[in-house]
Amino acid sequence: MEYAFGALAQGVFAKPENLSLLAKTGEKLGFEVMWFNDHIVMPRAIGSRYPYSDTGQFNEFGEGGDYLEQLTLLSYVAAQTSRVKLLTSVMVVPYRDPVLTAKILATIDVLSEGRVILGCGAGWMREEFEALGRPPYEERGSVTDEYIRIFKNLWTESQPSYSGKYASYSNVAFEPKPVQKPHPPIWVGGESLPALRRTARLGDAWFPIIDNPRHRLDTAEHFSAGVAQMRQVAEQEGRDPDTIDVAFAINIYDDSKEREGRYGDRRVFTGNAEQIASDLRDYARHGVRCVMFGFDVDPVSPNATLEQMQRFSEEVRPLVGE
Secondary structure, X not given: OEEEEEEOOOHHHHOHHHHHHHHHHHHHHOOOEEEEOOOOOOOOOOOOOOXXXXXXXXXXXXXXXXXXXXXXXXXXXXXXXXXXXXXXXXXXXXXXXXXXXXXXXXXXXXXXXXXXXXXXXXXXXXXXXXXXXXXXXXXXXXXXXXXXXXXXXXXXXXXXOEEOOOOXXXXXXXXXXXXXXXXXXXXXXXXXXXXXXXXXXXXXXEEOEOEEOOEEOOOHHHHHHHHHHHHHHHXXXXXXXXXXXXXXXXXXXXXXXXXXXXXXXXXXXXXXXXXXXXXXXXHHOOOEEEEEEOOOOOOOOOHHHHHHHHHHHHHHHHHHOO
């Protein structure tokens, strides 16, 4: 199993010295993957339902619009590291022109010598779509599917061309190609049936978050059922489910105390080192390849994040095993 660290690209981790420290520390501690999230502008009034809270309110990450742009940030971090893989978690695919996005991702893959992982999703915030002047919010699923097909076309074809509803091109050269062959891994985020179909049709891995109230994966049993559904959808789509990797993201990780779970027991990935390691072993039995952590963040210092990363590396990871 591999482990991913990272941070919201804002606040204390919008400062270059802290980003550099985070990246270098994570790589030194042996984490395999580094992630960053994706917002371009932050509307001052948000009416869209946030999928990962019980209330639907987007208030977990504080206020303010000081997000660094995700792909630029990955390029910066690539220059600060030499081994760690670079995960977009997740890139909202419809936010950017597909041909330019394919070029930027290919460039980062070349400059990082093949370390990009494209974690991607269709997005949820209507107000940000509208502020960016992107295709209609209601069509975001279709846009996402078409753009991913364009990425693959540009990354793999010697004479790429495409004619679609949202983009078309022909008679172009697209070089250099990404270092990774046939292309950087595509991890499809989301827990809904459309996300599972997207995974089966276009993805290399399924990449859900465990605490979507509509599709809970917050116990090993629930996660097992989610993986079983993903495999069933893959078979319905004519895809061998054994060719699809599984990763997942944890929004709440607490190694200082047990938190009460929804079912009257301990919330998974909270408690002492052995409890968290036991949770990881339970989820690993269902084929998980990579776990992405949301570690603690102090609004004024990177130390809380770095210290929790170190405790995980030294106290939890050895108990999990390979």
